[in-house]
Amino acid sequence: MSKRSPWWLPDFITRHVLFAMVFAGLCGIGFMVFLIEFDHHTSTEAFCTTCHSMELAAVPYRESAHYMPTSGVRASCGDCHVSPGVFAATWDHFIGSKDLFHQLFGADYDDPVINALHLPDAAFSAREWFRERDSATCRRCHEQDAIVGKRADTLAIHREDAKGKTCIDCHINLVHRQVPARETFKREAWNRMVEQEFGLATGSAEHLLAE
Amino acid sequence: MWVGQGLSTESKRMISNRWVVLAVLCLAVGAANAAKVSLSADNWGDPAGQECVSCHAKSSAGITTQWKESTHAEAGVNCLDCHKASADEPDAITHEGQTIATVVSPKDCGRCHTAEEEQQRGSVHAEAVAVIAERLPAMVTNLAGPAIEAAGCAQCHGSKVEMLGNGKLDPNTWPNSGIGRINPDGSRGSCSSCHGRHSFSKAQARAPQACVRCHSGPDSPDKEVYEASKHGMAFASNHDKMNLGADTWVAGKDYSAAPTCATCHMGAAGKLPATHDVGMRNAWNLNTPVSERQHLVVFADGAKRELPESMSAPKRGTKVPKLDGAEGEVKMVATPDRRRQAMTLVCRECHGKDFAEAFMKQFDGVVALYNDKFGKPARAIMQALYSRQLLTPAPFDEPIELTYWELWHDEGARGRHGAAMMSPNHAWWEGMYVVGRNFYGRFLPQLRAVAGADADALIAEHIGSLPEHAWLKSPQKASPILGVGSARGGNE
Numbered sequence: 001m002s003k004r005s006p007w008w009l010p011d012f013i014t015r016h017v018l019f020a021m022v023f024a025g026l027c028g029i030g031f032m033v034f035l036i037e038f039d040h041h042t043s044t045e046a047f048c049t050t051c052h053s054m055e056l057a058a059v060p061y062r063e064s065a066h067y068m069p070t071s072g073v074r075a076s077c078g079d080c081h082v083s084p085g086v087f088a089a090t091w092d093h094f095i096g097s098k099d100l101f102h103q104l105f106g107a108d109y110d111d112p113v114i115n116a117l118h119l120p121d122a123a124f125s126a127r128e129w130f131r132e133r134d135s136a137t138c139r140r141c142h143e144q145d146a147i148v149g150k151r152a153d154t155l156a157i158h159r160e161d162a163k164g165k166t167c168i169d170c171h172i173n174l175v176h177r178q179v180p181a182r183e184t185f186k187r188e189a190w191n192r193m194v195e196q197e198f199g200l201a202t203g204s205a206e207h208l209l210a211e
Numbered sequence: 212m213w214v215g216q217g218l219s220t221e222s223k224r225m226i227s228n229r230w231v232v233l234a235v236l237c238l239a240v241g242a243a244n245a246a247k248v249s250l251s252a253d254n255w256g257d258p259a260g261q262e263c264v265s266c267h268a269k270s271s272a273g274i275t276t277q278w279k280e281s282t283h284a285e286a287g288v289n290c291l292d293c294h295k296a297s298a299d300e301p302d303a304i305t306h307e308g309q310t311i312a313t314v315v316s317p318k319d320c321g322r323c324h325t326a327e328e329e330q331q332r333g334s335v336h337a338e339a340v341a342v343i344a345e346r347l348p349a350m351v352t353n354l355a356g357p358a359i360e361a362a363g364c365a366q367c368h369g370s371k372v373e374m375l376g377n378g379k380l381d382p383n384t385w386p387n388s389g390i391g392r393i394n395p396d397g398s399r400g401s402c403s404s405c406h407g408r409h410s411f412s413k414a415q416a417r418a419p420q421a422c423v424r425c426h427s428g429p430d431s432p433d434k435e436v437y438e439a440s441k442h443g444m445a446f447a448s449n450h451d452k453m454n455l456g457a458d459t460w461v462a463g464k465d466y467s468a469a470p471t472c473a474t475c476h477m478g479a480a481g482k483l484p485a486t487h488d489v490g491m492r493n494a495w496n497l498n499t500p501v502s503e504r505q506h507l508v509v510f511a512d513g514a515k516r517e518l519p520e521s522m523s524a525p526k527r528g529t530k531v532p533k534l535d536g537a538e539g540e541v542k543m544v545a546t547p548d549r550r551r552q553a554m555t556l557v558c559r560e561c562h563g564k565d566f567a568e569a570f571m572k573q574f575d576g577v578v579a580l581y582n583d584k585f586g587k588p589a590r591a592i593m594q595a596l597y598s599r600q601l602l603t604p605a606p607f608d609e610p611i612e613l614t615y616w617e618l619w620h621d622e623g624a625r626g627r628h629g630a631a632m633m634s635p636n637h638a639w640w641e642g643m644y645v646v647g648r649n650f651y652g653r654f655l656p657q658l659r660a661v662a663g664a665d666a667d668a669l670i671a672e673h674i675g676s677l678p679e680h681a682w683l684k685s686p687q688k689a690s691p692i693l694g695v696g697s698a699r700g701g702n703e
Contacts (some may be wrong), residue, residue: 026658029477046513054254151270152269153269153270153272154269156269157266157269160265161265161266161269161453162263169307169308170307174386177377178377178378178379179377179378180304180305180377180378181304181305181378182311183298183305184298184303184304184305184378186301186376187376187379189374189376190302191376192376192378193376193377194376
């Protein structure tokens with residue numbers, strides 16, 4: 001008798017099964033809460049900059065309009081670089097863990113010179129990431145039809161001329177250090193610029209990249 | 212001397228008259244085609260360029276409207292035709308999916324405007340950076356600071372435009388439309404210096420205002436000289452009769468109200484064809500410590516340079532160092548006489564032969580006066596002061612160095628330019644008067660201050676024997692000029 005289900009449940013739902021279901025449900029909720037909290041926490045500037053290499057990316061960010069807009073609406077790292085939706089966000093964090101791997105076992109990205117030399121490749125893949133998602137993270141906040149702007153005709157440009165384009169096609173170099181588009185990027189010119197910035201001998205950038 | 216070393220004895224012989232005639236003829240043929248774009252229209256009107264227009268009509272309506280009203284737009288030449296670049300060019304950027312360059316160089320313009328590009332190549336305009344290369348460091352470092360180079364010197368003479376690794380044009384070198392700009396593609400010059408962006412109007416470039424941005428001020432007051440001359444007066448009064456926008460603009464035929472800067476230095480007149488080599492018709496160099504008449508040497512690769520008349524003109528086919536130091540094969544030489552002849556052809560559209568030649572005599576007289584009375588002795592005295600170590604080698608740390616610099620570079624140039632372009636005020640009061648005042652009132656006293664006991668000997672050596680300065684030996688000879696009673700002269 002005691003092992004039978006209540007009358008409103010089918011016979012195969014025994015009490016053990018019921019306990020297991022409730023437990024699993026609670027676990028599921030807990031897991032989802034965990035993912036949400038995990039994604040939330042791992043999308044913050046504080047978390048991202050626990051790696052020194054990311055601190056280097058954060059310096060120009062803190063001077064950008066996305067960090068200190070007059071409206072006070074601040075976009076954190078994850079607001080732009082982690083997809084909306086808990087599953088997509090989790091996936092992005094999973095894929096993003098390769099950065100952690102590289103941080104631990106790759107080049108010394110904490111060194112500002114090494115970091116600057118590798119930055120263009122990071123910028124190119126980030127731009128590609130935005131493009132593949134139709135700039136989904138931009139559109140979290142920015143509604144294309146609602147972009148009025150301060151200059152005349154900004155509205156018209158966003159309605160007429162931006163058709164078939166995605167935000168990142170035009171809006172690059174907004175937040176981080178200026179990097180040319182991949183198509184016209186000149187590695188040699190970039191290396192010379194980094195050498196000059198850090199007072200290094202000409203050609204030392206190629207050496208550092210080869211290491 | 213610098214170039215003479217590179218010349219063989221044979222080449223030092225005067226160039227034969229036959230070659231000169233041929234040379235000038237070649238120049239004439241080249242320039243006669245200048246007005247035409249020989250390229251077929253298939254080479255422009257890139258359809259993708261229409262997309263630029265749609266957005267830029269909104270984002271930068273000013274330049275878009277200028278372009279829309281231009282002859283370029285009329286002919287179907289759009290943004291991409293001039294701004295398109297290939298990805299390997301140093302200043303190529305990716306913009307809205309297109310590979311473009313911000314800086315449009317003479318090489319770009321020369322794709323269609325071939326003759327004009329060839330003419331301006333190697334001209335005194337295109338080489339305006341080389342002209343001041345030796346002077347620039349002392350100007351920038353000693354008298355001013357690096358900031359003046361971008362905002363001052365380079366805005367007229369041109370910068371060496373650099374692209375930074377981050378895809379931005381170096382703000383120390385751009386924006387710049389200096390006439391001798393060294394472009395990322397290696398070409399020299401900036402067409403928009405005179406043909407302002409984005410209307411590229413012929414009329415604008417033919418008007419004297421096109422030159423004012425650089426040819427004004429104490430050292431090259433050509434704007435002021437022109438405005439004060441009969442030519443400038445005639446232009447100001449007859450602006451509406453100048454036919455400035457005409458397709459062909461031949462002096463005496465398409466207009467006759469007044470000559471502008473472009474008329475005499477570039478324009479077609481009678482049988483003389485137009486040229487974009489702005490210095491070709493100048494026989495003298497007027498912006499030097501001592502003026503000398505100059506040969507114009509044209510090299511086989513289109514490069515040009517001037518050589519002083521005191522050196523024999525190199526023969527066709529000989530090797531002479533170019534301005535960049537590399538050896539070049541001489542294609543032709545225009546002697547100072549030929550250059551003067553070309554300029555005189557312009558005068559002759561309005562003036563008689565005797566009038567034009569007599570005017571040139573008056574002009575040459577002022578140059579000779581400047582040279583012989585002030586330029587040469589002052590230069591010799593300065594050389595002596597340096598060689599006797601009475602001056603430190605660094606320029607501008609002693610007052611006499613500033614006085615000497617201004618003597619030839621400022622008032623000396625003003626006086627010579629004033630005589631060249633008929634402003635009596637600049638020839639005298641702004642020019643030679645100031646030269647005389649500063650020579651007697653500053654240069655000689657400062658010389659006495661630095662040379663001490665040596666001064667009298669230096670003065671005796673360099674100006675003592677010159678009849679132009681003989682009046683100094685008669686201090687008792689009075690004149691009423693100062694209006695002071697005691698100095699009244701013998702006229703009364």
